[in-house]
Structures are given as structure tokens and as C-alpha cells.
Amino acid sequence: MTKKLRLGVVPYMNAKPLIYGLNQQTNAVELLFEVPSLLPTMLNNDQIDVAIIPSIEYFRSGDYAIIPNISISSCGAVESVKIFSKVPIHNIRVAALDKSSLTSCALTRIILKEQYHLSPQYTQWNKEYDISRTDTDAALIIGDNAMKVIDNEYVTLDLGQAWFEFTGLPFVYAVWVVKRDRRIPGINKLLKNAKEAGIRSVRKLAVTESHRLQLTEQRCLNYLTNSIRYNLGKEEIKGLQTFYQYAMSSGLVPKGAEIVFNDS
Structure with a gap:
């Protein structure tokens, strides 16, 4: 066999x-x-x-x-890799990183450092998408969970879009x-x-x-055909x-x- x-x-x-x-x-x-x-x-x-x-x-x-x-x-907005912030992006001092994705954690650090000139304190978390349970300024959420967050309560930064604006390249x-x-x-x-x-x-x-x-x-069709x-x-x-x-x-x-x- x-x-x-x-x-x-x-x-x-x-x-x-x-x-x-x-x-x-x-x-x-x-x-x-x-x-x-x-x-x-x-x-x-x-x-x-x-x-x-x-x-x-x-x-x-x-x-x-x-x-x-x-x-x-992605080549532009990805939808499923986002920073959700309680404060304006330039004011982020502490950010929680979704520890399930190592690439997205690295991309967060690069975008905040190179594009926003920020070096916040980073912590890890895995609370899925209940951002209210973290006391940090912002949180990185990836995958399906990121698409479930009702983001009108937060300042959002789509990291696929941020990377494309910064480099002009796909991520x-x-x-x-x-x-x-x-x-x-x-x-x-x-x-x-x-x-x-x-x-x-x-x-x-x-x-x-x-x-x-x-x-x-x-939304799922748009994600699978345009975002990804x-x-x-x-x-x-x-x-x-x-x-x-x-x-x-x-x-x-x-x-x-x-x-x-x-x-x-």
C-alpha cells in the first residue's frame, strides 16, 4: 500500500x-x-x-x-491581515500581534517602522477577534478572524494595501x-x-x-478573486x-x- x-x-x-x-x-x-x-x-x-x-x-x-x-x-488591499487600532496609527505605543502568523507579525513591524516611523512595544495574543479583551492600543488580526471584525469602531490599517503603497509591489x-x-x-x-x-x-x-x-x-467571492x-x-x-x-x-x-x- x-x-x-x-x-x-x-x-x-x-x-x-x-x-x-x-x-x-x-x-x-x-x-x-x-x-x-x-x-x-x-x-x-x-x-x-x-x-x-x-x-x-x-x-x-x-x-x-x-x-x-x-x-x-495580494496586490493591494488583502482584507484578512489588518491592524485594528483604538488610537490614530501614528499614536500607537503598544501593539498586540496575532501569534499564529509570523509573516504578518514581521510585516507589521516593517510597515510601522518604515512607513510610520514607529517602534511600539509589541506583545502577543491569540484572542481571535475580540479586540476589547486586549488593553493595547492596537491589535494585528489575520485570516478569517480579521474579516469578522466590525471595524467601524477602530482605525484600521490593511497591511496588504500599506505594503503596496509603500513599495508598489505585491506581498x-x-x-x-x-x-x-x-x-x-x-x-x-x-x-x-x-x-x-x-x-x-x-x-x-x-x-x-x-x-x-x-x-x-x-464578499467571499470578492476576497477569493480580487483580494487574494x-x-x-x-x-x-x-x-x-x-x-x-x-x-x-x-x-x-x-x-x-x-x-x-x-x-x-
């Missing part, structure tokens, strides 16, 4: 188009869902064979190869990776086909996700490299990291 390929994926709506085409292959593929910050450890410990990981973790490790042509990214939140020393024949094609199947079925996904999240179908992008082309790679440079200058990643693609 052939051993199933174990894929570590995030449980958020933004990843559903990437895995939709895998749901019909349960005899060959097993999907394991976890928050982004835990998937790299699972990959390192061989609990999974392939993973969607935060882009910053790719640069921190140095042991991964990226599956080409696929990402979770890459996550990529599929394998270990560099691990060959998995056909994995690039498998994941590419799964992505294409998901994009073809995005309207069906929007209906399913609207029921799951109690959001309107139109799934390619990893020249502009996305340039955005990824620019993110690395800022993260490196802020001491968030080591020097000398290179983008290496998987070739199997």
Missing part, C-alpha cells in the same frame, strides 16, 4: 483554492490543518511532507525549496515548500493542478465559505525579495538567504 502524501495547510479561506483539487484525492493525499506558525515545525519534524508556510519562515530556515508558480499573495504571505533534500516526484504538477481546479471552482468555494464564516457570498492572488510570477518574486531585504535590515531574518525553487 502506497503511503499517503501528507500536506500541511492553513485552515483559512484564502488557502481553499489551493487545496480544492486535492479533496478528490484522499486515497493518495492527507491534508493536515494548522495555523501558519506551526507548520514549519511539523515539516522539520517530518510530520508532514509538504507545507504552506509563512514566507518569512522560508528565509529563516534555509532548508526549503519553493513550489514554483503558487503563492498566497507574498505564504508559499508551498518541501525540504531541499527531499524529492517528491510530480509534486509541482500535483499542486499546480490543484490550484487551477480551485480557481475554476471559486464560485462554489465562495458559497461554501460564506456558510462557514457567516459572511455574504459576494495565487500566482508566483516575476512581480510576486520581486515583492518577496523586497520583504526579505526589509526583514533582514530589521534583524528578523539572517543574511544570505536565496530563493530556491523545487524542480521535481
